[in-house]
Amino acid sequence: MSRFAIRFILQAGLITGLIVLAGCAGVRQIDTGNTPGAASAELFVPYQYQVQAIDGTELRSSFYSFDGRDQTLRVAPGEHTLVLRYFDLIEDNGDRTDDYARVLSEPITVSFTARADSRYAVTGERPSTPSAGEAFAANPSLAIENRASGDTVSGEIAVAEPEIETIRRGNTVFAPVGKTAAASADTPQPAPKNAPPQSLQMLKYWWDNASQAERDRFEAWRQQSAGQSGVQ
Incomplete structure (x- = not known):
């Protein structure tokens, strides 16, 4: 059975389950x-x-x-x-x-x-x-x-x-409140090893909420880091 078929069956089962729950949960x-x-x-x-x-x-x-x-x-x-x-x-x-x-x-x-x-x-x-x-x-x-x-x-x-370490756990977002140590430090903190796929969304979140000065510092750090590793 193809992955598409399996995904379709799982989604159909989820939708059915949600409908049943909506009808009896109250x-x-x-x-x-x-x-x-x-x-x-x-x-x-x-x-x-x-x-x-x-x-x-x-x-x-x-x-x-x-x-x-x-x-x-x-x-x-x-x-x-x-x-x-x-x-x-x-x-x-x-x-x-x-x-x-x-x-x-x-x-x-x-x-x-x-x-x-x-x-x-x-x-x-x-x-x-x-x-x-x-x-x-x-x-x-x-x-x-x-x-x-x-x-x-x-x-x-x-x-x-x-x-800080519980901002994300699995597929659940623990939304950050105010400025945490990772957000206010002068030097951007390295990403944790084996970061989950949702890390991209968190990067977007911090970028959207950063000041222009913070974005400039991040870009400078990113270019310096890419130069040291030989990756453009």
């Missing part, structure tokens, strides 16, 4: 420990913003697998601190190693105030390309709104700094 109800019968509010969280913790209680620890379900939480009235991870599966037409890119942000912390018998929702952009997803994950713009009035009830958000 909305995941998350237990926040709210006392049954007590006054509460409802928070709707779209699937691309997976809930990691609320008020210091961890609700999800592993993000190796993609979960395409929306989530709802019942919370007590008052102040709450929510930790989310932007995690989306984005079609990638430019990557020949995979048809989709999994984009995963570092933990995003946002606080909000809930009132009894009110309904709220996390709102934000839905990037349509891997590069836009990486940029959004590095600097997300989201809010928590009252679903009836549209008023914003959340404050400023904060994104955790990533470890």
Whole structure:
């Protein structure tokens, strides 16, 4: 059987599986420990913003697998601190190693105030390309709104700094936040051995976000390195 046929079968199986999951997954109800019968509010969280913790209680620890379900939480009235991870599966037409890119942000912390018998929702952009997803994950713009009035009830958000070595792991993007040591050093750092195919996308990302002075220094380094190795 040809590689094309095998690829077609695998893709067809994936699409069928996604359709089945979409039909039966529905909305995941998350237990926040709210006392049954007590006054509460409802928070709707779209699937691309997976809930990691609320008020210091961890609700999800592993993000190796993609979960395409929306989530709802019942919370007590008052102040709450929510930790989310932007995690989306984005079609990638430019990557020949995979048809989709999994984009995963570092933990995003946002606080909000809930009132009894009110309904709220996390709102934000839905990037349509891997590069836009990486940029959004590095600097997300989201809010928590009252679903009836549209008023914003959340404050400023904060994104955790990533470890340099975990910016990419497998086919998952751990989007860089701000300037890391590798980005701010005067001398460009060498690429790691056995770098994955996605390294090209990261090179493009850093190039697009570098200043002209940084690009000039990189070009000077690249030409010097090529001259030393005898490669033009």
